[in-house]
Amino acid sequence: MDDIECIVIGAGVCGIAIARALACAGREVMVIEAESSIGTQISSRNSEVVHAGIYYPKGSLMARLCVSGRQKLYDFCADRGVAFARCGKLIVATNEAERPGLALIKERGEANGVEGLTLLTAHEARTLEPNLCCTGALLSPATGIIDSHAYMLALQGDAEHAGAVFVCNSPVMRASVLTEGIAVEVGEIDPITLRCRLLVNAAGLAAPALAARIEGMPRHLVPTAHYAKGNYFVLSGRSPFSRLIYPVPVPGGLGVHLTIDLGGQARFGPDVEWVSEIGYDVDASRAAGFYDAVRRYWPALEDGALQPGYCGIRPKLVPEGAAPQDFVVQDWRTHGVPGLINLFGIESPGLTAAIALGELVRDRAALNRAGHATP
Incomplete structure (x- = not known):
């Protein structure tokens, strides 16, 4: 031995x-x-996103390690020449009922130590991203993307x-x-x-x-594994946005959001599909749900513009519907x-x-x- x-x-x-x-x-x-x-x-x-640390409960490991890890990641990448961009992101409300949620998200993020969070009116958000449709937004300038x-x-x-x-x-x-x-x-x-x-x-x-x-x-003390599959669809052509666009979060994930890679390619996802086995095939029929979700903040998305991309599996410790x-x-x-x-x-x-x-x-x-x- x-x-x-x-x-x-x-x-x-x-x-x-x-x-x-x-x-x-x-x-x-x-x-x-x-x-x-x-x-x-x-x-x-x-999504190859560098998260700011906004969503997680104050004091949680997710919050603490995300906020401290983000700056360590940016410093490491700058020192080692790893490609990244602090492009920022907008969390958007697409109706009046969602707008109060933005203030709550901002409050939670600031409690975690996230800097620069700013509530925007619909006009201010469209000034940054003219193709965006929303009733208000929360700007997170610390969010970025990376070559993972x-x-x-x-x-x-x-x-x-x-x-x-x-x-x-x-x-x-x-x-x-x-x-x-x-x-x-x-x-x-x-x-x-x-x-x-x-x-x-x-x-x-x-x-x-x-x-x-x-x-x-x-x-x-060994937890039961639960799998939440996330599918991604990619957009034909360059992204209509220069920042990441996130809806108000949904149970199990952060909603179907738009991210961009370092080459400017846009991708949408992930959705939340609870599965019993690990598999990485993207079900093209799920695109219909993506069109509906994305058009809430980008109504100009054309039919046929989304193509199946890839998928990942979230290693959940709790089942669907749990906290x-x-x-x-x-x-x-x-x-x-x-x-x-x-x-x-x-x-x-x-x-x-x-x-x-x-x-x-x-x-x-x-x-x-x-x-x-x-x-």
């Missing part, structure tokens, strides 16, 4: 950021990924420069808690067993299933297993929060090592 100090399971953006934080703190780190390359699931199937893959590669480069090793095509089959660390069985064919002092479960959609395969992890979830970073103080940290329900704003989340896990791991006789 080979020994390594820290194993991070999952090479999505959060797993990479955690590996970077641990390696830069001088710890020996191996990242184990089941897929053939980094960031192939949640991290590459999203370049961002992950830059984080990986930092981690590897600090000594971290990435191993792909290596599914983790099971693990078990030993007196001397945690044993991790890797590989379906000719598996090997590694022993580590710190195991970070950052497996994204598979995190609950992986936790259930860790012998010694209390089963009643919104928070990020869960579960350590020994909850489950009683020294050296094990589980990350559950890391959906949006995980991309924005990744660096801050990595630092949080690094600090929790240091507390674990200092406060327990961890092997």
